[in-house]
Amino acid sequence: MGFRDQPRHSGIFLDFDGTISDIAPTPGGAVLHPRAAEILPRLARHYPLCILSGRRAADVASLVGLPRIHYVGVHGMEWLEGDEPRLDPEVLPYLPALDRARAEIREVLPGLPGVNLEDKVASLTLHFREAPRSEEQAVRLAEGLALRLGLRARRGRRSVEIRPPVEIDKGTVIIRLARGWKLRRALFAGDDLTDVDGFRGLRYLMREGGFEGVAVAVLSGETPVELEAVADLTVQGPEGLIDLLTGLLLD
Numbered sequence: 001m002g003f004r005d006q007p008r009h010s011g012i013f014l015d016f017d018g019t020i021s022d023i024a025p026t027p028g029g030a031v032l033h034p035r036a037a038e039i040l041p042r043l044a045r046h047y048p049l050c051i052l053s054g055r056r057a058a059d060v061a062s063l064v065g066l067p068r069i070h071y072v073g074v075h076g077m078e079w080l081e082g083d084e085p086r087l088d089p090e091v092l093p094y095l096p097a098l099d100r101a102r103a104e105i106r107e108v109l110p111g112l113p114g115v116n117l118e119d120k121v122a123s124l125t126l127h128f129r130e131a132p133r134s135e136e137q138a139v140r141l142a143e144g145l146a147l148r149l150g151l152r153a154r155r156g157r158r159s160v161e162i163r164p165p166v167e168i169d170k171g172t173v174i175i176r177l178a179r180g181w182k183l184r185r186a187l188f189a190g191d192d193l194t195d196v197d198g199f200r201g202l203r204y205l206m207r208e209g210g211f212e213g214v215a216v217a218v219l220s221g222e223t224p225v226e227l228e229a230v231a232d233l234t235v236q237g238p239e240g241l242i243d244l245l246t247g248l249l250l251d
């Protein structure tokens with residue numbers, strides 16, 4: 001038995017940036033890959049389909065712009081109910097600390113040219129893709145704030161994120177949804193460090209038994225070795241992933 005035999009019990013979980021979109025110089029420049037726009041609605045007719053991003057849930061929903069897809073944002077800390085964003089209740093006690101971090105970042109940001117702040121409410125991401133020379137300062141700033149305010153700093157690709165110290169990540173989301181949707185198997189594809197959490201979620205479900213997980217690393221010139229090392233399959237960029245997903249189409 002496989003995905004195509006039991007589509008209702010076979011989940012497809014996908015990261016967005018670098019996975020079903022090509023990496024853009026700025027977060028605002030990313031667009032859904034045109035071939036993904038063609039096949040995702042066809043997959044969503046048969047398979048439970050979730051886009052699981054570090055972006056805000058409404059942001060990734062508007063970038064993908066397709067119905068019948070479950071959108072989860074900020075690495076699992078936010079999701080959409082209808083069009084309304086909902087924060088995980090575990091995050092709420094940390095909002096005042098995030099407010100303080102946001103205010104301090106805004107004060108020092110003019111001294112870090114080319115570094116952009118992406119405010120995701122439940123977390124704050126400093127992007128330095130366009131300012132590699134500011135990387136060290138941006139990371140030091142994030143780590144300092146996190147330590148002082150009881151938050152956590154986490155590296156991503158050309159970015160660093162300040163987030164609450166709660167055990168919510170792409171893996172815990174996959175575990176929760178796989179149970180809720182009564183999945184017997186799931187595929188998760190991602191390209192970055194936070195996607196390793198998703199792979200870990202699949203492994204956890206497999207250890208429980210009766211579950212088949214497929215961890216797909218989407219490779220680029222910037223793939224973290226940690227991701228590739230723990231993947232079941234690797235594909236070359238969004239094109240390679242879309243080729244793989246095309247094999248799951250039922251009509």
Ligand SMILES: [Mg+2]
Pocket residue numbers: 015016017018019190191192
């Ligand atoms: Mg990504």
